[in-house]
Amino acid sequence: MIGTLATILCFQLVGEVASRALDLPLPGPVVGLVLLVAACLARPALADRIRPATLGLLQHLSLFFVPAGVGIVAHWDLLRQHGVGLALALAGSTLLAIAAGAWVFQAVARRTGAEDPTALKDEGAGG
Structure with missing residues (x-):
């Protein structure tokens, strides 16, 4: 699980660096996600390796809305x-x-x- 999360975060980091270095109109995480999808299409073994952890993240996706709720309360x-x-x-x-x-x-x-x-x-x- 830690290795999978590190892989995902590395793709996000690469996307952030590419977005800023190339002055792209897309946010870094979006560029990183596109690169991750391309890598999974090019190497299906990568998709198979990260699938269990990503499915676990998706099952708990509602937790990612907690910061947004805190932001609403903070700026009430x-x-x-x-x-x-x-x-x-x-x-x-x-x-x-x-x-x-x-x-x-x-x-x-x-x-x-x-x-x-x-x-x-x-x-x-x-x-």
Whole structure:
């Protein structure tokens, strides 16, 4: 387990160094995760070796939300002061993200000629 955690943290460290050295727009942990996935694809034995520990981490993923909860409690006055604005920003950005996703889906459907899903079902049924 310690070796697996060291491996994961080494990938995170390499990602952090690469992100800062190359001035990438991605955070270091994301770069490290991409490198870890690439390494697991290139060497399946690595994926097999880290699987038990990573599954254990995933089972206790809720523990990683404790620091966020502590942060909310620590900044309660700030949240009370700007809570309405934050809630509106979250709701607005969620609606915009859903609308953008729907728009992209429709654009891709038009480009691929799959505008009417029932037409595809009728053609596939032997029509």
